[in-house]
Amino acid sequence: LRKQAALAATQGGYHLHFGRAEQAVAAFERQRELYHRVGAELGEYIALGNVGSAQLDAGDLNAAVDSLQRSVDGLRRINAPYGWEHRVGKLAIARAWRGDAADILPLAREAFDFLRSSGRSFTPVMAAAMQYAHRGDLKRAILLAGHAGIVLDRDSSPCRVDREMLQWLRKRATAVHPESTVAEWWHAGECMTDAQVIGFAFEGASPPEVAPT
Numbered sequence: 001l002r003k004q005a006a007l008a009a010t011q012g013g014y015h016l017h018f019g020r021a022e023q024a025v026a027a028f029e030r031q032r033e034l035y036h037r038v039g040a041e042l043g044e045y046i047a048l049g050n051v052g053s054a055q056l057d058a059g060d061l062n063a064a065v066d067s068l069q070r071s072v073d074g075l076r077r078i079n080a081p082y083g084w085e086h087r088v089g090k091l092a093i094a095r096a097w098r099g100d101a102a103d104i105l106p107l108a109r110e111a112f113d114f115l116r117s118s119g120r121s122f123t124p125v126m127a128a129a130m131q132y133a134h135r136g137d138l139k140r141a142i143l144l145a146g147h148a149g150i151v152l153d154r155d156s157s158p159c160r161v162d163r164e165m166l167q168w169l170r171k172r173a174t175a176v177h178p179e180s181t182v183a184e185w186w187h188a189g190e191c192m193t194d195a196q197v198i199g200f201a202f203e204g205a206s207p208p209e210v211a212p213t
């Protein structure tokens with residue numbers, strides 16, 4: 001059963017890579033069910049997080065938030081040694097993409113602290129960017145999105161929805177500010193360090209001044 005679960009996980013990742021989100025959801029559901037049958041709670045909750053990630057890529061935000069929340073809650077309950085950090089990041093971005101009014105920055109910061117060393121911090125940074133955009137702080141959002149875009153460019157297997165989020169955010173900003181201004185903010189964000197990101201994404205620091213180009 002464990003080998004079948006591993007195979008289902010591989011199939012789910014394969015479908016996601018080729019943009020077949022619904023088939024990925026089905027494969028990860030099989031993974032979850034197989035781990036449930038063998039009584040492996042850690043594997044079951046990790047698989048549930050995989051389901052949520054695939055639902056996010058499919059655009060089913062309510063289902064994604066539900067699956068990811070249950071995954072994170074379960075992993076915390078069993079004090080999982082690994083796996084929760086990616087699911088926390090996905091939960092933060094799913095809730096931000098949905099436009100939840102609740103503060104998701106603590107979730108995003110928790111994921112960022114664990115993912116930054118691996119170079120996979122797109123999800124928590126973009127979650128923060130989207131929450132600031134929903135709050136009307138578009139300069140801060142675009143600076144963060146610029147940094148997130150650089151991180152995403154280094155990812156060998158980005159999710160389909162990641163590019164959509166970047167495009168959505170840029171379109172939202174250019175509806176309010178001149179395109180040249182948004183481009184300046186975006187470029188400044190591309191040049192930011194992780195320390196700068198932490199400061200004004202999670203600690204309330206003022207965004208850096210951007211000189212006109």
